[in-house]
Amino acid sequence: MxxxxxxxxxxxxxxxxxxxxxxxxxxxxxxxxxxxxxxxxxxxxxxxxxxxxxxxxxxxxxxxxxxxxxxxxxxxxxxxxxxxxxxxxxxxxxxxxxxxxxxxxxxxxxxxxxxxxxxxxxxxxxxxxxxxxxxxxxxxxxxxxxxxxxxxxxxxxxxxxxxxxxxxxxxxxxxxxxxxxPPNVVRIPYQAAQYQNGSFTGNIPVLDVQYGNVWTNIPLGLLRENGLQYGDQVEVNITVDNKLVYKGVMPFATTFSAVAPGKPVAYVNSLLNFSFGINQGNFASQHKVSSGSLWKVTVTKKPKP
Structure with missing residues (x-):
């Protein structure tokens, strides 16, 4: 053998x-x-x-x-x-x-x-x-x-x-x-995902570096439980160490093609978390957004007209 x-x-x-x-x-x-x-x-x-x-x-x-x-x-x-x-x-x-x-x-x-x-x-x-x-x-x-x-x-x-x-x-x-x-490991403080007073709050753990999209830790389940649906408009606020970096309104959609090239859009990424970017653009670079434990995002559903 x-x-x-x-x-x-x-x-x-x-x-x-x-x-x-x-x-x-x-x-x-x-x-x-x-x-x-x-x-x-x-x-x-x-x-x-x-x-x-x-x-x-x-x-x-x-x-x-x-x-x-x-x-x-x-x-x-x-x-x-x-x-x-x-x-x-x-x-x-x-x-x-x-x-x-x-x-x-x-x-x-x-x-x-x-x-x-x-x-x-x-x-x-x-x-x-x-x-x-x-x-x-x-x-x-x-x-x-x-x-x-x-x-x-x-x-x-x-x-x-x-x-x-x-x-x-x-x-x-x-x-x-x-x-x-004891299984009490060293932890880095960060903003856990939550829904409170009509807004979703979470952390920006990482960027989709190749395309400049911004990924959050806010899960799809939390969005659905609290009434956010595709087609809604959302206001997105980004802070780092409590300093405002970005504030803007964008649609929550299933694909980037829901908006014209160069326009912002919110979507659910491959890990089923709330994310946002620019169709055929680089959101992180354009708005000087990064990621880490100090980066925080707040998402609020806008009333329908």
Missing amino acids: GKQAKQSLLAPLLLLVTIVNGYAQNGALVFQTDFGVKEGAVAAMKGVAYGVSRDIRFFDLTHEIPAYNIWEAAYRLQQTLPYWPEGTVFVSVVDPGVGSERKSVVAKTRSGHFIVTPDNGTLTLLADAIGIDSLRRIDETRNRLKGSSESYTFHGRDVYAYTGARLAAGVIRYDEVGPAL
């Missing part, structure tokens, strides 16, 4: 052993960083992981998080994690406090996913949207790349990629990551 055939037969057996022994991981490892791909940091992380196991399946969420932008790392995890199978391990490294006293952790979500990350706010939105089932601090005496103890500024390679790979491959169980912590 050839080597490839033996591996094909062995894979289901390894999966069965993993399940019987209480491992919940599925062998998939997803990386997210703010490193970019112009140099070798990402390749070094994957090399470490590949050295742990040749059977891990590697995937990239993104390596283009803006430098030090913990908030966007939090958003991208919330945006993508629900589409991955239970047991997937994520390694998310946006770590401006590398080498400081911030905790290195592995979180298990209530959906059964694992995130290896600094506990610096990266878990904020997952904690709210899905919930953190449990949290463990990485024991670096057991879960750190051999020979890296004198390296203090590349925990993404030495601690997170190494631990994530060991977890994904079933080399360690979740309870072997390190000591349990």
Whole structure:
């Protein structure tokens, strides 16, 4: 029997052993960083992981998080994690406090996913949207790349990629990551979606960067529950740190083509959240709008004439 055939037969057996022994991981490892791909940091992380196991399946969420932008790392995890199978391990490294006293952790979500990350706010939105089932601090005496103890500024390679790979491959169980912590992760304050006094209020977590559309965290369900319908006119107010950046009226429609080119329109994006943009234009650039925890939007339905 050839080597490839033996591996094909062995894979289901390894999966069965993993399940019987209480491992919940599925062998998939997803990386997210703010490193970019112009140099070798990402390749070094994957090399470490590949050295742990040749059977891990590697995937990239993104390596283009803006430098030090913990908030966007939090958003991208919330945006993508629900589409991955239970047991997937994520390694998310946006770590401006590398080498400081911030905790290195592995979180298990209530959906059964694992995130290896600094506990610096990266878990904020997952904690709210899905919930953190449990949290463990990485024991670096057991879960750190051999020979890296004198390296203090590349925990993404030495601690997170190494631990994530060991977890994904079933080399360690979740309870072997390190000591349990209360599942009270560090959170970044932001405006949660709500309806009050005739207005919807929410946060601008991210921009649809390619086109300059503005995405909010106000869900379609909240809009429908409170009477906003396609064809209505809405007033949109945008503030950052309580300073008004934009105020305008636009239709709430299903498609951009509901308005003429160059005109603003509100719509529901692919995540089923309230959003707005300019037909064949760039709303964010034209009105100097950005995103993050300090950006807030208020939407009010205008009375019909």
